Amino acid sequence: MKPEDRRHFSRIHFASAAQLITVDARLDVQVLDLSLQGALLTLPQPVKLEAGEPCLLALRLGDATVKMAAELAHVKADQVGLQCRCIDLESISHLRRLVEMNLGSSKLLERELKALLAA
Incomplete structure (x- = not known):
């Protein structure tokens, strides 16, 4: 089973x-x-x-900054x-x-939020 097949949270493509x-x-x-549970990044x-x-x-979204305390899950090339x-209420x-x-889909999002809170 591929790692992406085990994901519980939808990933959105977001170039920023x-x-x-x-x-x-x-x-x-x-x-x-x-996603609500992480991110995929490219290193410069x-x-x-x-x-x-x-x-x-730290990700700027207009006037706001999303700050996510995280752990490096995997590192592959770049x-x-x-x-x-951990993520603060404003950022989430x-x-x-x-x-x-x-x-x-707000229903899919609500299901993912419930899964996030249960984790």
Whole structure:
């Protein structure tokens, strides 16, 4: 079974610049996709990162900034997958609105939010 087959949260394609902050670096990255539980990023240059490292993703959405405390779930060449560990109420509200607009289904979004809260 492929890892993407086990996902419990819908991913939306979302090309945007963001910052990834690790213990050792502050990197300008490109977001490839987002979900309520994480993100897939492209790194601008090769960087030594290890799966399991804590990090913070800061993503500007208009006048707001979504801040997600995460863990590096996987690192492959120039791509990094993040798993959300903590997100504040304001950030999850903005992310929820973005996901809802892209999913086009409030029922699917509500199911994912319930799964997120149960985790």
